[in-house]
Amino acid sequence: MNKKQYEELKEKIHFHNYRYHVLDTPLISDAEYDKLMNELKRLEADHQDWISPDSPSQRAGAAPLEKFEKVRHPAPILSLANAFGAEDARAWRERVIKIDERVEKAKFVVEPKIDGLSIVLHYENGLFVQGATRGDGEVGEDITANLRTIKTIPLKIPVNSEQSSVISIPKKLVIRGEAYLPIKEFDELNRKLEEAGEKTYLNPRNTAAGSLRQLDPTLTASRPLTILVYQIIHSEGGKLPSSQWETLEYLKALGFPVSDVAKRFNNLDSAVAYTETWNTGRDQLPYEADGMVIKIDDLNLANELGFVGKDPRSAIAFKFPAREVTTTLQEIRVNVGRTGVLTPYAVLEPVEIGGVIVERATLHNFDFIEEKDIRAGDRVLVKRAGEVIPYVIGPVVDARTGKEKKFKPPTTCPTCDQAVEHFEGEVAWYCVNAACPAQLVRNVEHFVSRGAMDIGGLGIKIVEQLIESGLVKDVADLFTLKKEALLKLDGFADKKAENLLNGLEQAKAQSLKRLLGALGIHGVGEVMAGDLSKVFSDLDALSKASADELQKIDGVGPNIAESIVDWFGRAANQKILKKLKAAKVWPHAEIKEKKGGAFNDLTFVITGTLPAFSRDDAKAFIEDHGGKVTDSVSKKTSYLLLGVEPGSKFEKAKSLGVKIISEDELKKLAKK
Numbered sequence: 001m002n003k004k005q006y007e008e009l010k011e012k013i014h015f016h017n018y019r020y021h022v023l024d025t026p027l028i029s030d031a032e033y034d035k036l037m038n039e040l041k042r043l044e045a046d047h048q049d050w051i052s053p054d055s056p057s058q059r060a061g062a063a064p065l066e067k068f069e070k071v072r073h074p075a076p077i078l079s080l081a082n083a084f085g086a087e088d089a090r091a092w093r094e095r096v097i098k099i100d101e102r103v104e105k106a107k108f109v110v111e112p113k114i115d116g117l118s119i120v121l122h123y124e125n126g127l128f129v130q131g132a133t134r135g136d137g138e139v140g141e142d143i144t145a146n147l148r149t150i151k152t153i154p155l156k157i158p159v160n161s162e163q164s165s166v167i168s169i170p171k172k173l174v175i176r177g178e179a180y181l182p183i184k185e186f187d188e189l190n191r192k193l194e195e196a197g198e199k200t201y202l203n204p205r206n207t208a209a210g211s212l213r214q215l216d217p218t219l220t221a222s223r224p225l226t227i228l229v230y231q232i233i234h235s236e237g238g239k240l241p242s243s244q245w246e247t248l249e250y251l252k253a254l255g256f257p258v259s260d261v262a263k264r265f266n267n268l269d270s271a272v273a274y275t276e277t278w279n280t281g282r283d284q285l286p287y288e289a290d291g292m293v294i295k296i297d298d299l300n301l302a303n304e305l306g307f308v309g310k311d312p313r314s315a316i317a318f319k320f321p322a323r324e325v326t327t328t329l330q331e332i333r334v335n336v337g338r339t340g341v342l343t344p345y346a347v348l349e350p351v352e353i354g355g356v357i358v359e360r361a362t363l364h365n366f367d368f369i370e371e372k373d374i375r376a377g378d379r380v381l382v383k384r385a386g387e388v389i390p391y392v393i394g395p396v397v398d399a400r401t402g403k404e405k406k407f408k409p410p411t412t413c414p415t416c417d418q419a420v421e422h423f424e425g426e427v428a429w430y431c432v433n434a435a436c437p438a439q440l441v442r443n444v445e446h447f448v449s450r451g452a453m454d455i456g457g458l459g460i461k462i463v464e465q466l467i468e469s470g471l472v473k474d475v476a477d478l479f480t481l482k483k484e485a486l487l488k489l490d491g492f493a494d495k496k497a498e499n500l501l502n503g504l505e506q507a508k509a510q511s512l513k514r515l516l517g518a519l520g521i522h523g524v525g526e527v528m529a530g531d532l533s534k535v536f537s538d539l540d541a542l543s544k545a546s547a548d549e550l551q552k553i554d555g556v557g558p559n560i561a562e563s564i565v566d567w568f569g570r571a572a573n574q575k576i577l578k579k580l581k582a583a584k585v586w587p588h589a590e591i592k593e594k595k596g597g598a599f600n601d602l603t604f605v606i607t608g609t610l611p612a613f614s615r616d617d618a619k620a621f622i623e624d625h626g627g628k629v630t631d632s633v634s635k636k637t638s639y640l641l642l643g644v645e646p647g648s649k650f651e652k653a654k655s656l657g658v659k660i661i662s663e664d665e666l667k668k669l670a671k672k
């Protein structure tokens with residue numbers, strides 16, 4: 001393939017990335033996309049001089065920075081004055097009419113006001129060259145490497161090269177937008193953090209800002225951030241639209257994500273009416289919006305109007321009523337999750353927030369309560385935003401009467417009364433009793449779920465029914481359920497009972513990996529279960545392993561080793577194992593005899609793109625010679641196999657003194 005074909009391949013990938021991430025209407029499958037990316041990486045391995053910052057391969061995240069450089073913005077990055085209702089908006093219009101009577105006939109554009117992080121993107125000859133935070137409006141921080149990882153930011157414009165002939169691209173173009181984390185992604189991230197016992201984030205805005213204003217681009221790359229753009233800050237050479245509405249259309253044609261909620265109106269009254277519909281509709285937006293922005297459409301007029309302080313006269317932020325209220329925190333209670341994590345929550349004096357009565361709000365974790373010094377009886381500030389679970393922001397200290405009570409985290413599980421445990425390096429406290437009734441429902445739910453034992457016909461309702469009726473006291477009881485007993489339950493007829501029993505019968509054939517992952521041992525997810533089932537042939541073998549033995553397995557640190565030993569050491573769990581065995585739910589794994597080879601007992605980590613091998617090839621090669629491949633570099637790593645454009649693993653290997661080898665050296669080593 002020659003350079004020209006390589007450039008075409010890059011364009012093609014950019015285009016499909018755009019179809020997928022910006023338009024949400026992909027034209028090719030994920031597998032086809034991966035194939036294109038692999039082809040690109042192979043080419044770049046052979047022609048390193050071809051690689052430029054706009055290559056799709058550059059989104060993975062570069063090596064961490066020491067600090068952010070400063071960037072002076074080409075023009076001030078302005079803020080907005082607020083309006084708190086239709087009256088304020090009309091008064092604003094009257095004010096500007098006095099300055100320029102053309103406003104009388106002006107059109108208005110309404111856009112959502114996204115509660116994210118303001119960003120400034122610089123393009124030169126169509127290439128994304130720099131990205132910055134707003135900072136103080138004059139000077140921001142250079143966060144280019146982080147922004148490059150956001151898949152909806154075009155690395156080259158126009159994204160659709162067919163536009164090149166019909167659209168003018170200035171030599172320099174600086175645009176402004178908002179980076180944010182969609183609410184769904186925020187909830188998902190917090191759910192994962194909570195399950196892992198880690199600190200959760202307070203709100204989407206902080207998470208987005210925190211992900212962008214930190215020095216490791218690979219962390220940014222792991223966060224599903226996205227952007228919406230709305231303004232051209234500066235340009236050199238090229239013809240630009242003269243209205244806000246056309247600006248949005250122009251930016252869209254270049255391949256930028258632009259709000260699909262934005263609309264243009266012939267007069268302010270219609271603009272305000274539209275804005276007000278979003279007062280109630282805001283929960284439908286996939287991001288947090290704290291209002292709508294109303295802008296004068298004519299950009300010449302807008303510029304001439306000038307600004308007051310940092311606020312342009314030509315636009316106004318029409319704020320939604322705040323979704324923060326104060327109320328009394330009556331009691332702090334503790335919830336027990338599936339993995340046994342204890343999560344404190346507030347029982348509130350019921351209060352309306354944006355049309356919804358809120359009676360409970362999360363308190364995140366025990367550290368949060370301590371840090372904020374939140375006490376039972378306090379007046380607290382509570383926020384509800386979009387679909388995010390309402391959360392307590394903090395106490396109103398001035399409103400204290402002295403009767404408030406400090407909270408002491410429980411030392412035993414609020415449901416089963418067993419002592420709670422803490423794992424080093426995590427904020428969470430756990431109830432580790434698998435038979436704890438609070439956990440039982442969620443435990444069984446997880447056990448039967450698709451990713452675990454995959455037992456069809458066993459939804460949450462039935463799980464609850466089985467537990468409530470006393471038929472199921474632990475996951476093993478599922479396999480001794482009898483038809484007669486099921487028929488006595490509400491809503492069970494012949495067919496339903498048979499379906500369930502069939503599903504259970506089939507589940508007996510599931511692999512050890514699935515059963516192991518289904519048991520819900522802290523730290524043993526799908527991947528870890530797979531790794532363990534390569535070493536241990538059944539649950540008996542695993543239950544006999546010591547913490548030391550377990551730690552020899554890659555990916556198993558002292559915490560997971562201890563948690564596995566602890567799980568098998570509990571009498572309740574031993575009972576479950578005994579019952580599973582008796583019910584013949586006892587899968588065996590075939591342990592592959594290690595092929596004798598040059599790499600016996602050696603562990604490899606791969607980083608960057610290799611010259612000849614694909615990742616899978618390299619892995620197979622190493623394993624065929626008796627070695628192992630893991631994901632992250634640690635002191636246990638024997639070699640780092642280094643390719644082109646390595647990630648942060650390279651730095652880590654260097655700092656730990658891990659030996660670094662090339663693909664050629666690997667092949668030589670294999671022959672020894």
Ligand code: IVH
Nearest residue numbers: 078079080111112113114118178230293312
């Ligand atoms: S226009 C002169 N439009 O809101 C232009 N701002 O409170 C001034 N924001 O700092 C900004 N969405 O970060 C504008 N569609 C939108 C916006 C928006 C969010 C943010 C922006 C600004 C803040 C002002």
